[in-house]
Amino acid sequence: MPVRRRRSTALAAAVATATALGATALAALGGATTASAAEAPLADYELTWGIKQSYRTYVGMFGSFTASEGADQAAGNGAFTFTDGTGTYDTTAHTVDLAFRGRLVSASAAHHFEVTLTDLRFDSGAGEITADVTTVDTSGATPTKKGDDVPLAKVAVTRTMTDMATTLTTEAGEYLGSDGYAGAAGDPLTVVKKTPPTTEPTTGPTTGPTTGPTGEPTTGEPSKEPTTDPEPTDPHTTPATREPSPTASTSAAPSTPATTAPATTAPTKGEIADGTLGWGVKESFRAYVVGTVAKGRVTVSGGATQAAGNGAFTFKDATGTYDTDADKLTAAFKGAVNFKGHESGGSYGLDLTLSNLKATLDGGTGTLRADVNSLGTQTKGVVLADLEAKSGDLKAAQDVVTVDDVAATLTVAGAKAFGDFYQAGTALDTVDLSVALSDDAQLPDGGGSDTSGGRDGGSGTAGGSTGGGTGTAGGTGSTVGGTGTTTGGSLGGGSLASTGSDIPGPALGAAAGAAVVVGAGAVYATRRRRTQGRAAE
Template sequence: MPVRRRRCTALAAAVATATALGATALAALGGATTASAAEAPLSDYELTWGIKQSYRTYVGMFGSFTASEGATQAAGNGAFTFTDGTGTYDTTAHTVDLAFQGKLVSASAAHHFEVTLTDVRFDSGAGEITADVTTVDTTGTTPTKKGDDVPLAKVAVTRAMTDMATTLTTEAGEYLGSAGYAGAAGDPLTVVKRTPPTTEPSTGPTTGPTTGPTGEPTTGPTGEPTTGEPSKEPTTGPTDPEPTDPQTTPATGEPSPTASTGASASAPASTAPAKGALADGTLGWGVKESFRAYVVGTIAKGRVTVSGGAAQAAGNGAFTFKDATGTYDTDADKLTATFKGAVNFKGHESGGSYGLDLTLSNLKATLDGGTGTLSADVNSLGTQTKGVVLADLEARSGDLKAAQGVITVDDVAATLTAAGAKAFGDFYQAGTALDPVDLSVALSTDAQLPDGDGSDTSGGTGTSGGTGSTVGGTGTTTGGSIGGGSLASTGSDIPGPALGAVAGVAVVVGAGAVYATRRRRTQGQSAE
């Protein structure tokens, strides 16, 4: 199997060389016979796959992911993208075999595991995704394990090759640390060409597939049947054009020209002065995705509640705080904004009391030349401390520019401070990346803010989703982050090998008790 899979990259290069030289046949490669004339080289593809959301949540809770060498991870502990995909397209069977660049390491110093994925590959004919996998027990008690071309998931291949359903394999459970993953639904998989060719005509081709001088099929693999059984595909068949229109993943797709700011062009705001008082504003922040999942999971068995005008997106999502007050100075690139609303995290219930009871309110963001802080009033187990600096902020740009009377600063990096770590009971260490912050503030009363991320627009006191229904306490979330065969459904999916010895399991099960004990010891002491 390894020889067959590693053949595709070499074959793609050989086909391209033969095309340039005008050759009519290829010499045998790696023991293979003469390459089929139906195979055309492919390049510049991307693969996006999150493996499994509960796996990302688990790793994010106790460790971290590091993507490099061509791999990236979406914000908020999102899916992974592997780049520079090359391989072949079989114009007869209408299948692709692609290999991607990128290295992904998931690791936890606390639980002594490290899992590395490289050489990620997608074979639409076989309907599977594979990778080279190395697992390391950092205690040294278990030998390092390596596997080439490990089948991680079966893929329900579709013509478009976007959002394809995946099912994790037995091998995925073996290498990722939980036998419970075998047969479980993985995250959807998307494979797309990164950029459309510059010579693509403005109107799609009206005839069947061709393989022009570049060797690239103009119909593209995503416009073809992938199982070799055309009768199971739409009647349009292989004459569909290559999806060079915006049929791509969120990481690579072209944004809609109407969605750049979210502000309404039909109601222009009056010209605001360079500095003054804010008229309104919203702040979007998820605190930390793994923390939200932990609270409603089978360990804390708790719930998340918003109040005071705050809202939470469906599926135990991020929070939106509203009604900003404060000041701005676009010439000096300074902004100070305080927002209404509160969020409460509650878990580890025992006898009517909670080991975890944390409320964040009165959030305040400051920016000065692109850097700043995020602070909040913190109430932990009945002890309130005002103005705790939870995170250091760093925007992608230091410029504060207003468009139609609105300043929008999205994806502001947030890093947990020492005071913030204390507020969370040292659940996370200072320097931990928190969810990014999105800010939109109105400089005049007639300026229109973009829609918030929260699904609860009532401004009431909804819980985990903002619909007034309680989510949590049973190890489930409405959005499937936890539950439904994931880590929190029964507890059996927590990666045993990843946790190491029985002591590792005790760390997880006892996390709430340790948290509660630590917080009770420090009651009456003010947070920094």
């Protein structure tokens, strides 16, 4: 690995400024062109990277992320964005070297680790992402590990610098706590120039991209943005792509109400004709089941479907009642989902089935119930979650009531159903509800037409075989646990939830941490057996 110059985020701006001033001085003196004179300063860039989805899933299960000092994280345990990128653009080689503001801390008190990333850098010439990394074992079992300009990932650089494929390095595995990350596919990387919202992209970017990429480097362009900069492409492509959409919807608008509204107006109260419920239970739980500890599978049946990539579930054929004046809704849905894992000698320490889901809303709040079968013990009508919609109003549009992103919070009874795997009050995946008030109403596409693990215990599995194989989860091309890997892929025997061989080793503290993880299945099974009697109440 070549030795890198140590350049902090603050220093990057000074270097860029000095480079620009030096180029100006040389031009005034009529000196020959040098390497530094070919560099132009850059500012106001943003870098978005999720590191690796399975790493985020693991941290989300047992700890949390804290982004600050210019960094933030997308909702739903999403990717991270680092801001205020400054650096230089080599107008001869068409490469960029940028440093970004932001501090990201991943930590778990339970597993005694704290990993801090700062001074994130992207060098398109070297094709890599680096950062200053500090890994702390908060139990004190292993010493703190610090590194400057640690290469975290190799980047397959593209001209647009959007959705670039990344491959994690050996150093990433060392600092994040899993040797299995070395050579594994990371999340895609995007580097863009932050454009002020009031600036139209038709004047500035138009001259930059059309002259830069097509005519090779020209002497009149060194002060322009880099030709690899995605700014020239995306602002033009996106509006052009979206332009037809408003036009199409505008032309369709006059005819639709005229023909359908009078004929399909439903009463304000009555029986539900049909409907769907979309719910993923909890993303980290799905990841755990097919990950390297449980080494299990997820199976849907009874008409339920699962989105590709170990995604959320859709339950169908709703029945029930509604009252839009009173903002009340009660809907029951067909379909079941089974989570199975921790296989030993043909038996499973985890075998949980949720079926006959029923959602109620009254003024925006309500409950989500299900029949629960855990390790052969069935309990009907368990209140799994408390629901809270963003609005209490139930409004029908073309005889369909849709309530999306309903917050779901695990109840005490729900926690018991999960064997106390999660505590009461834990946020579950949000719930999407759509119910038809008439037979003619058209429900929106519920998604998830692909099943994960097949229907009724079919031959397809999510996460491969019980041993952590290479099977995909519900369709091809989707990735859970990082770009280029399939659910249950090759990372440590299963690339999804990093809860087995992928658990950060330094964080767990040598053999003690390993024992905790290896015993996770036994603990889960033991808790379930102790709570079977209570769950049957």
